[in-house]
Amino acid sequence: MRVVAITGCDSGLGWAIAARSAREGLVTVAGMYNGVDTKAADGLRKLSAHPYSLDVTNPESVACFRDYVKCLLNDNPNYKLHAIVNNAGVMTIGDYEWQTPAMIESSINVNLLGTMRVTTAFLPDLRKSALESTGPSKPRIINVASHCGLQPLPGFGAYSASKAGVLALTKALRMEHRRHGLSAVAFVPGGFFTSSNIIARQGAHGNAMLEHFNEEQKSFYGKRITALSNYLQSATRHNAGYDSLKDENIIETFVKALMDDNPKDLYKVESWRYMFYYNLFKLPLPEAALSWLVKTFLKFPE
Known part of the structure; x- marks a missing residue:
């Protein structure tokens, strides 16, 4: 056995x-x-x-x-x-x-x-x-x-x-x-x-990030962190069995x-989506083109 x-x-x-x-x-x-x-x-x-x-x-x-x-x-x-x-x-x-x-x-x-x-x-x-x-x-x-x-x-x-x-x-x-x-x-x-x-605790992590920031960081990143936390919570299943x-x-x-x-x-x-994008990431692309591909792949809010 x-x-x-x-x-x-x-x-x-x-x-x-x-x-x-x-x-x-x-x-x-x-x-x-x-x-x-x-x-x-x-x-x-x-x-x-x-x-x-x-x-x-x-x-x-x-x-x-x-x-x-x-x-x-x-x-x-x-x-x-x-x-x-x-x-x-x-x-x-x-x-x-x-x-x-x-x-x-x-x-x-x-x-x-x-x-x-x-x-x-x-x-x-x-x-x-x-x-x-x-x-x-x-x-x-x-x-x-x-x-x-x-x-x-x-x-x-x-x-x-x-x-x-x-x-x-x-x-x-x-x-x-x-x-x-x-x-x-x-x-x-x-x-x-x-x-x-x-990533079930992503919302709590977002709050902890904001609490850890100084005032300059909160002002600079606050909206992006909140938007990302909301996006991830809506895009994923809560309390998956x-x-x-x-x-x-x-x-x-x-x-x-x-x-x-x-x-x-x-x-x-x-998946076909992963295969398509990850093969493109390997190409010697200009950094601006690679950045656009990554943003398109992740689809995270700005």
Whole structure:
């Protein structure tokens, strides 16, 4: 039996991939930031997954998560560690100058350092599992990245930096552990704002940005911040259910990253709109033309 440990499973992508992993018959340990006494956790239990409290910013919490997985492996000799999936993530949208130090540090601490903490905790066991593996399917680390890590965008500076770091880490891990039969994979799921709570606190973040500003900044940026917060709140679904992500293309692409015998370095979900714009962004265009394309793609209020 293959064991998979996934972080950030309270809702959206994390819950969906944990549920699918369990349905595929893998022993699935789901890290839950909001704890295990939630409807999301109950939903995963019904699928025979193992919800476990996890805060990826807390080294002790990460160690307990690893110890729980190790106990499962020790108590069940037929279990083998197959994958860790670093999915836990946060996002605050807004120009870099707008964001408070806490917002910037949270993006790095959760998205990048959280991925590093969990990877560090599990690497010895994953490497051992890879060296002992006799089957065709390689053990692996799957890191959830983003198109913003591949192509930074205005309003996503800290988030883009964190996800670019995740992509760089993944490439390095893949090269370091190829000789051991352990693979590292980046999974880019594309946009799913309306099926996630990842920017559910954007309104509160907008208020915090304004409170953090001096009077000159409030006068200069205030209307733009308010307009962006209102736009994002109207464009996204409020309090999306924990099981609201239904995009089969995203889920099936993840299954390939999880189950392919020889996984690729990158699995990317890209709608026609994303493909069109991101390919244009790669062209050596004049800066004014690139700026116009980015504004057209984002459609943020001015």
